[in-house]
Amino acid sequence: MSDSEDDIVLARRTKKQPSLAANESDEDDVPLSQLKKESSPDDTSISSNSQKSASKNSKASKRKTPSTSSQPKKRVKKEVKDEEEDDDDDDKPAKAPAKKPVKKEETPNSDEPEEETYKWWEDQKDDDTFKWDTLEHHGVMFPPPYEPLPSHVKLYYDGKPVDLPPDAEEVAGFYAALVETDHGKNPVFQKNFFNDFLQVLSESGGCNVDIKEFEKCDFSKMYNYFELKKEEKKNVPAFEKKRIKLEKEKEEEPYKFCLLNGRKEQVGNFRVEPPGLFRGRGAHPRTGKLKRRVHPEDIILNLGENAAVPPPPEGHNWGEIKHDNTVSWLAMWRENVLNSVKYVRFAANSSLKGMSDYKKFEKARELKYHIEAIRKDYQSMLRDKLMLNRQIATATYLIDIFALRAGGEKSEDEADTVGCCSLRYEHITLSPPNTVVFDFLGKDSIRFYQEVQVDHQVFKNLKLFKKAPKKPGDELFDRLDPSILNKRFQNYMPGLTAKVFRTYNASKTMQDQLDLIPNEGTPAEKVVKFNAANRTVAILCNHQRSVAKGHEAAIQKITDRIKEMLWQKIRFKRMMLQLDKNLKKKKPKYFEELEDLTKEDELEIHKVIIERERDKQHKKFARDNEKRKEDGEKLLPESELKEALKKVDELEKEYAKEAKSGKPEVKPANTTVEKLEAQVEKLEQRIANTTLQLKDKEDNSEVALGTSKINYIDPRLSVVFCKKFDVPIEKIFTKTLRDKFKWAIESVDEDWRF
DNA sequence: AAAGCGACTTAGGAGGACCTTA
DNA sequence: TAAGGTCCTCCTAAGTCGCTTT
Numbered sequence: 001m002s003d004s005e006d007d008i009v010l011a012r013r014t015k016k017q018p019s020l021a022a023n024e025s026d027e028d029d030v031p032l033s034q035l036k037k038e039s040s041p042d043d044t045s046i047s048s049n050s051q052k053s054a055s056k057n058s059k060a061s062k063r064k065t066p067s068t069s070s071q072p073k074k075r076v077k078k079e080v081k082d083e084e085e086d087d088d089d090d091d092k093p094a095k096a097p098a099k100k101p102v103k104k105e106e107t108p109n110s111d112e113p114e115e116e117t118y119k120w121w122e123d124q125k126d127d128d129t130f131k132w133d134t135l136e137h138h139g140v141m142f143p144p145p146y147e148p149l150p151s152h153v154k155l156y157y158d159g160k161p162v163d164l165p166p167d168a169e170e171v172a173g174f175y176a177a178l179v180e181t182d183h184g185k186n187p188v189f190q191k192n193f194f195n196d197f198l199q200v201l202s203e204s205g206g207c208n209v210d211i212k213e214f215e216k217c218d219f220s221k222m223y224n225y226f227e228l229k230k231e232e233k234k235n236v237p238a239f240e241k242k243r244i245k246l247e248k249e250k251e252e253e254p255y256k257f258c259l260l261n262g263r264k265e266q267v268g269n270f271r272v273e274p275p276g277l278f279r280g281r282g283a284h285p286r287t288g289k290l291k292r293r294v295h296p297e298d299i300i301l302n303l304g305e306n307a308a309v310p311p312p313p314e315g316h317n318w319g320e321i322k323h324d325n326t327v328s329w330l331a332m333w334r335e336n337v338l339n340s341v342k343y344v345r346f347a348a349n350s351s352l353k354g355m356s357d358y359k360k361f362e363k364a365r366e367l368k369y370h371i372e373a374i375r376k377d378y379q380s381m382l383r384d385k386l387m388l389n390r391q392i393a394t395a396t397y398l399i400d401i402f403a404l405r406a407g408g409e410k411s412e413d414e415a416d417t418v419g420c421c422s423l424r425y426e427h428i429t430l431s432p433p434n435t436v437v438f439d440f441l442g443k444d445s446i447r448f449y450q451e452v453q454v455d456h457q458v459f460k461n462l463k464l465f466k467k468a469p470k471k472p473g474d475e476l477f478d479r480l481d482p483s484i485l486n487k488r489f490q491n492y493m494p495g496l497t498a499k500v501f502r503t504y505n506a507s508k509t510m511q512d513q514l515d516l517i518p519n520e521g522t523p524a525e526k527v528v529k530f531n532a533a534n535r536t537v538a539i540l541c542n543h544q545r546s547v548a549k550g551h552e553a554a555i556q557k558i559t560d561r562i563k564e565m566l567w568q569k570i571r572f573k574r575m576m577l578q579l580d581k582n583l584k585k586k587k588p589k590y591f592e593e594l595e596d597l598t599k600e601d602e603l604e605i606h607k608v609i610i611e612r613e614r615d616k617q618h619k620k621f622a623r624d625n626e627k628r629k630e631d632g633e634k635l636l637p638e639s640e641l642k643e644a645l646k647k648v649d650e651l652e653k654e655y656a657k658e659a660k661s662g663k664p665e666v667k668p669a670n671t672t673v674e675k676l677e678a679q680v681e682k683l684e685q686r687i688a689n690t691t692l693q694l695k696d697k698e699d700n701s702e703v704a705l706g707t708s709k710i711n712y713i714d715p716r717l718s719v720v721f722c723k724k725f726d727v728p729i730e731k732i733f734t735k736t737l738r739d740k741f742k743w744a745i746e747s748v749d750e751d752w753r754f
Numbered sequence: 755a756a757a758g759c760g761a762c763t764t765a766g767g768a769g770g771a772c773c774t775t776a
Numbered sequence: 777t778a779a780g781g782t783c784c785t786c787c788t789a790a791g792t793c794g795c796t797t798t
Contacts, residue, residue, distance in 0.1 A: 273788070281766080281789065327761065341760065342788085356762085405764095406792060409757095419791085443791055444765055483755095486793070499763085499792060545766065554781085616776095704766070706784090711764055734784060 118263050120351045121358065121743040128359075131328045131352060135303045137258030137267060139310035139318075140331050140344055141251075142296070143274035146170045153225040156218035157209045165204040171197045171290055174277045176222035183279055189288030190214055193277055196290035258330060258346075259307075266347035267330060272299070278337040282415040282445025289337045298333045328352050338413075349739035358743055361714045363495050364503035365754060370492045371504070375400065382457040388479045392488055394461045395420050395477055399485075399501050402450065403540050405443060406482035406498035417441045420498070421480050426472040434459040446544050506537045506712035511754040513537070514721050523727045528696075530721060530732060535700070537708045545704040558694045560608070562687060567605045569683040570597050575666045576676045583673070599659070606655040610648060617644040710737065714754050715744035723750050 146166060154161040155172045164172060175193050178184035194214040201207060211217070236244075255270035272294045280287035296316035301309065305323045312318050319333070331344035346352050374396070381393035398404050398420050407419020418427060418440050427440035434453050442448045454462075465476045482498060489496040513533035517526070548554075573591055576583055584591045621641040628635055658664045709718075715733075719741070722729045733741060 269787075271787090279767095279789080284789090329761075332761095338789090340789095343761075345762085360763085408792070410791095414790085417790085444789075446766080481756095482792075483794085497793065543765080548781090707765060736785070 118351055119743075119746065120355055121747050128355070130325050132304070132325050133261050134307065135258065135260055135325070135330070136307040137301075137303055137310070137330050138254045139301060139312075140299060141255045141271045142294075142313060143272060149173065149222065149225065153221055155222060156220075157211050158216040159218075160209055162207055162209045162211070164201070164207050167204040168197065168201040168207065170275070171200050172217075172219065173222055173226075174275075174290070176219035177226050178277065179219050179223050183277070183287065186287065188283070188285065189277070192286060192288035193290070196288075200290065260346075260351065263351070265350045265352075268345045268347040268350075270330075270344055272333070273335070273342060280415065282417065282441060284415045285413045286337055292336045294333050294335075299331055300333065301331050302327065302329055348736070349742065354740070354743050357740075360503060361507065361716070364500055364507055364714070366493060367496065367500055367504040368508070368754075370496070371400075374492050379455075379457075382455070382461060388484075390461050391465070391477045391480045392485060394458055394465070395480055395485060396488075397455065397458050399498050400505070401454075402438070402452065403502050403505055403542070404448075405502070406485065408482050415441075415445055417443060417445055419443070421475075421477050421482050421485065423476045424472070425466055425470055425474050425476065428462060428466075428476070430459065430463055430466070432459075436462060442542065446542065448542050502541065503712055506541055506708055507714040507717065507754045509537050509540055510534070510713045510717050514717060517721075517725075519725050523725075523731060526725050526727050527731045530718075530727070531705065534705045534709060534713070535703055537713055538703045538705050541708055541712060543704045543707040544702055547701045551701055555694065555698065558690060558697070562690050562694065563601065564605055564609070565683055565687045565690070567597060567602065569680055569687070570594055571664050572676045572680050572683070574662065574664050575671065576673050578663055578666055579671070579673050579676075602659055606652075606659065610652045610655065613648045613651065614645060617641065617648060620644070710740075715741035716748040716752050717754055719744050719748050720750060720752050723748075 148166045148169060155164060155169070155176075156162065171193075175184065175190075175197070178189075183189045191214070194217075198211065201211065252270070256267060257264050258267050259265070273291070275293040276291050278284075278287060278289045278291050296312045297319050299318055300320040300322055301318055302322045302324055303309070304325075309318070309321055329343040329345050332341050334340070335342050378393040378396045378400075381389050382397070384390050384393065399406070405419035407422040409422060410417065418424065419442060423440065427438065429437040429439070431437075434456055436452055436454050436459065438448055438450045438452070440448050462476070465478075470476075486497045489498070489500075510533055513536050514530070517529045517533065519526075570593060573594060577591070618641070621636065621644065625635045654665065715737075718732050719729065721727065722732060729738060729745060733745075738745060
């Protein structure tokens with residue numbers, strides 16, 4: 001990568017790793033619930049039968065399907081301009097699904113025996129205009145109908161209780177549940193909600209009160225009721241919770257799976273989105289609007305011609321039945337807030353999703369054979385006489401170097417966010433000679449703020465794009481939009497688009513970072529380094545998360561803990577000096593830090609410890625008595641507590657004395673200098689650990705690692721890392737990710753490179 | 755060529771599950 | 777044994793990009 005001055009920090013200790021035994025929950029192979037084909041009066045049933053049986057004996061047939069072209073010829077990349085290529089050309093032309101992973105008898109590891117699934121990656125097909133031959137599924141799961149609130153829970157208007165019709169009450173309830181949240185406090189949200197609420201109210205027949213102003217609505221009774229319910233739910237005994245959970249699982253069982261070409265595959269979001277208030281991100285003009293309930297009549301199902309049509313809910317009909325095998329969705333409906341389409345799709349671990357994921361990464365890998373030419377070209381095109389070309393070159397530069405998104409045009413009724421092509425005058429600040437400050441809201445209204453040095457010509461160009469009469473509000477790249485850019489990219493490589501650069505640069509960065517990690521230390525330490533590499537990628541892609549509520553406090557707590565450990569350490573050293581006065585002369589360095597602890601700090605720590613001790617005693621006393629009460633024993637007398645507290649008082653006195661003299665009492669009588677040294681050493685270790693932990697926590701507080709791990713880093717990189725470094729894959733991929741990336745886990749060998 | 759649409763990937767947050775710690 | 781934190785999954789919004797329509 002060229003001039004990335006933004007130094008990216010490496011190596012951090014990360015918090016504890018998830019335990020080895022990732023949830024081995026059962027969920028695995030449940031027999032595809034019998035298709036209930038009875039209903040559907042239409043033809044179909046026969047073939048549905050055949051499909052089903054196909055799946056049954058597929059067990060035999062699956063394994064390695066004959067696979068017509070196990071050697072997909074894949075396009076031969078044009079080696080054109082760029083052979084020399086940056087470092088890693090060691091790698092043969094990107095191509096080819098790994099052929100039969102040689103894999104010996106499968107290590108015992110692999111979770112569960114698990115009737116194996118279709119290994120599509122051993123059997124690649126090139127053409128994906130048709131996504132399936134046969135497709136059978138059970139439709140979608142609807143949310144439960146609305147249950148009216150008990151009659152004592154009401155909305156109040158201007159102090160008066162309101163009798164709302166159920167439909168309106170439901171909407172009021174949507175809002176009531178959110179009053180205390182950021183959304184609930186957002187005026188736009190309130191306004192949009194209120195409009196829609198009034199509309200539903202009038203649609204459903206109105207009520208006994210003339211509701212006019214949002215401000216006069218009092219949702220607190222409803223809110224409290226919901227809180228109460230939440231509390232109740234929390235307190236349901238464990239066995240009951242378990243039962244409920246089981247019941248839920250049973251209910252969703254039929255929807256979870258479908259048959260794709262006769263093979264069982266998981267469905268992703270088989271639940272229809274429940275009604276609610278639209279929670280737009282950032283300053284979304286429509287946030288708070290009512291997202292209406294979706295009915296079977298709104299839903300279009302997509303399945304095989306011969307598949308049984310799942311019966312619609314009692315008394316309803318499906319909106320439409322389609323048999324379009326050029327798409328991979330199972331059902332769709334149109335949502336009313338943005339008028340956009342919602343799809344029910346396959347799960348991430350499905351073959352279809354897996355294949356396109358695989359293709360995505362292969363496409364990104366292919367870019368490495370062209371990137372050099374592309375960079376060379378845009379460098380020179382930065383000075384092109386044609387404005388359009390300069391803009392293209394400059395935009396490409398930004399996309400390549402700073403991993404910006406393409407940045408399509410957005411409409412008035414969406415949040416004002418931008419990407420590369422839609423950057424405006426006010427989003428960049430230039431300061432000579434070549435510093436650019438980016439400050440804009442990107443996808444999801446996440447702020448992109450970076451102060452960077454850019455190529456000289458880029459700086460000039462940006463200045464040019466800002467030149468009068470351009471003014472705030474005007475687009476920097478006024479000749480450009482993503483489709484123009486993407487069309488140019490096609491010239492270098494078929495299928496190359498702006499987003500491929502992000503994938504490429506992310507995975508490339510990961511590869512480079514992993515290459516720097518030495519193969520040493522414990523697995524846990526290696527995982528820390530892996531995460532550090534992951535973090536550089538996340539930073540590159542600007543994947544952020546909001547800092548957790550308690551973050552500040554958590555940091556403070558750790559800092560205090562470190563301080564206390566330091567104090568304790570110094571205390572031990574002081575004890576040593578009492579045992580052997582000459583030590584200080586013998587090892588001046590060792591005792592230097594005695595000076596580091598200020599009187600104030602020491603006193604403060606004393607105070608904290610004493611307070612904590614007192615608190616502890618109080619709590620213990622209360623707890624013990626609580627227990628006794630339950631057991632019907634007689635309570636401990638107050639004097640017991642007094643006694644305990646007296647001990648603390650003594651400790652306090654001791655500390656006071658110690659603070660004055662600077663000579664802590666050498667505690668256990670048989671203490672020796674050696675023992676103290678050992679203690680000090682232990683503390684030092686702990687301090688080092690905790691400090692690392694603190695740093696990690698701080699560095700990580702605003703960075704989301706997950707997004708890049710899931711979408712940008714070629715999973716084969718992680719797999720190779722684990723293999724080479726003897727790190728269990730469970731430390732890197734959760735169960736879900738292992739399922740999603742099964743193709744990578746099973747197909748790659750140690751020498752694989754991105 | 756612009757606008758709109760359809761289908762797909764990418765994204766952060768909510769909330770529950772799970773683990774650690776007192 | 778509860779409380780507190782972290783991790784994981786689910787949820788659904790918000791992008792990208794190709795294609796169709798005007």
